[in-house]
Amino acid sequence: MKVEVDESRCLAVGNCALIAPEVFDQGDDDGTVVVLDAAPPEHTHETVRAAALRCPASVITLHDDTTPPHGA
């Protein structure tokens, strides 16, 4: 899985950092998304998908080898 984000449209709500803190954080300046691990390990995939689905601006795109990409 590869994680891609569009920081310019991020609303800094922090759902991703709440749901998958090992993969997402929020920047100190304006709270927008920071990806900690762009190729997260298998055991985090489920929470990463949940984080992408809960993003209110749909700025998280996942490229997955095994399942179709989420994030739309």
Add this chain to the structure above:
Amino acid sequence: MTDSIEIPIGGRAAGCPFAPVPELYEAQKDEELRRVTVPSPMLGAFDAVVVTRYEDVKNVLADDRLRMGGSMPYQAGNLLSYDGPEHTRLRRMLTASFTARRAREQRPQIEEVVTAALDEVEKAGPGADLVQLFCTPIPTLVICELLGVPYADREEFQRRTAIALDFSNSREVQMEKAAEMEAYMAGLVAGHREEPGDNVLGRVVREYGDQLTDSELAGIGNMLLIAGHETIANTLASSIALLLQHPDQLAVVRDEPEAVDGAVEELLRYVVPATILPRQASGDIPVRDQEIKEGERVVASVLAANRDLGASGEDLDRLDVRRPVQRHLTFGFGPHQCLGQQLARMELRVALPALFNRFPELRLAVAPEELDYRTNALVFGVNALPVTW
């Protein structure tokens, strides 16, 4: 178009305050979007498209053609008074103070506030009203920290806030306290201009003070106060009222620390303090095969959407604090999604288990049917919560 039916502002069923009125369930089942009349204390009665399905509410709220549209009285500095790039600019000044990490860092401070409130409840003894002694002081004191209200002023600040935001008081009394609050906020802003404090308002002054007027800064302060006070106080109160009527689920919150985060999400999904979100379409907005027309008012029913089964197959009309975390729209969605939601979650996660652990035998001091719910207020809650132990 369906004939206009009237839906009460809160959209809550009589005699069953946690559930939506039957009309909302019917609207949810209907393929066709419904137009309804909503009696609003702030706007007078208005006609609106009511959106009730989870996916529809989410899509509509994320659409940038959906605007606040004067749904709330204008106040400089209040995020709900802005849309589009102006809103983004102002919101970005505040977001760094409300991150998930920041909320975690605030935990010890919240624990202190909660312990102090519990001491007051214990001092008052059985019969104590949790709304007055627990649910209201907690968010108020947390906001005092955000704004940098000095300790010496806090008692008066709490008293003033409680009166100004209590809609059961006469409008005159409320206005008087609101004017005092505004004057106080102006004083706080002036203080931060001179020496910016180590808190949210101080940080905004330090980093963006040259881009904001004093009235915008005071407006930001007022917004943090109002948005963070009433919603959390009422969510706490209605969550406690609900759990006291479901002792088995209360026991989960009390005895299983690892279940608390999930339980809080379920309570947020079920309780829904901001029952409806009023908006206006600034352009045609597609909803499935239909359209909300430019200029139409829109009412998103979070209450109904949070119980929309969708594909889950779960019985979402039932409270179940153990269920796998369900999606919910209690904090809204899209650009106006609640700024303070991670802080709100943290307050609930700390306060609820602490209360039930301090008073393991806590129960209502009145019959459940005697509880006076605020079903018609914009923010749902319960007016008093007398308890015994």
